[in-house]
Amino acid sequence: KAGVTQTPRYLIKTRGQQVTLSCSPISGHRSVSWYQQTPGQGLQFLFEYFSETQRNKGNFPGRFSGRQFSNSRSEMNVSTLELGDSALYLCASSLEGGTWDTQYFGPGTRLTVL
Amino acid sequence: GNSVTQMEGPVTLSEEAFLTINCTYTATGYPSLFWYVQYPGEGLQLLLKATKADDKGSNKGFEATYRKETTSFHLEKGSVQVSDSAVYFCALSAYSGAGSYQLTFGKGTKLSVIP
Numbered sequence: 589k590a591g592v593t594q595t596p597r598y599l600i601k602t603r604g605q606q607v608t609l610s611c612s613p614i615s616g617h618r619s620v621s622w623y624q625q626t627p628g629q630g631l632q633f634l635f636e637y638f639s640e641t642q643r644n645k646g647n648f649p650g651r652f653s654g655r656q657f658s659n660s661r662s663e664m665n666v667s668t669l670e671l672g673d674s675a676l677y678l679c680a681s682s683l684e685g686g687t688w689d690t691q692y693f694g695p696g697t698r699l700t701v702l
Numbered sequence: 703g704n705s706v707t708q709m710e711g712p713v714t715l716s717e718e719a720f721l722t723i724n725c726t727y728t729a730t731g732y733p734s735l736f737w738y739v740q741y742p743g744e745g746l747q748l749l750l751k752a753t754k755a756d757d758k759g760s761n762k763g764f765e766a767t768y769r770k771e772t773t774s775f776h777l778e779k780g781s782v783q784v785s786d787s788a789v790y791f792c793a794l795s796a797y798s799g800a801g802s803y804q805l806t807f808g809k810g811t812k813l814s815v816i817p
Binding site: 680688692 | 733
């Protein structure tokens, strides 16, 4: 079974631009979560989608948004980029998203904002 | 809220040494506990997990036991190898409202194993 895939793997943008990241979950998985990883803040939860609905959202500004499609693929969008948005963005998928469910992570998208 | 505290790194060990990385947590309800490992330039990989008190997770020689009385989930390995060099994250999964669950991570512990 193919793992979680994320595209693109690397992105360089300038301040003020917007960016869209894509995530394809493991086949059959319906829950997709997004995390931001930075050296200073570590791994922080952005949001989680299940059956095309956002079920939960972390403590990030409204510039960060996402969506999920009927095939469970998910996209994350960041508008009006700031230097502080430079990070590794990780997507994770799980079957149903319960506490016992293992989340499987993709390789991440490395975003650099200049 | 939920939180995970793990020992600060970096940790440097010689090959075949014993490894312990401490992890304690605070959570409401009955969380599941995980250890993830991140190799350089890669995403997170599940190392092991435990879903209820007294469960022991194990994989690739690593072990951790879910201790509810001490709210701990310490990672151990009897004999580390150079290939174990990576960053290790302790995490808990707990209910966060509206039918959703989320992973809360510790800050990570960087392990370097020298020959």
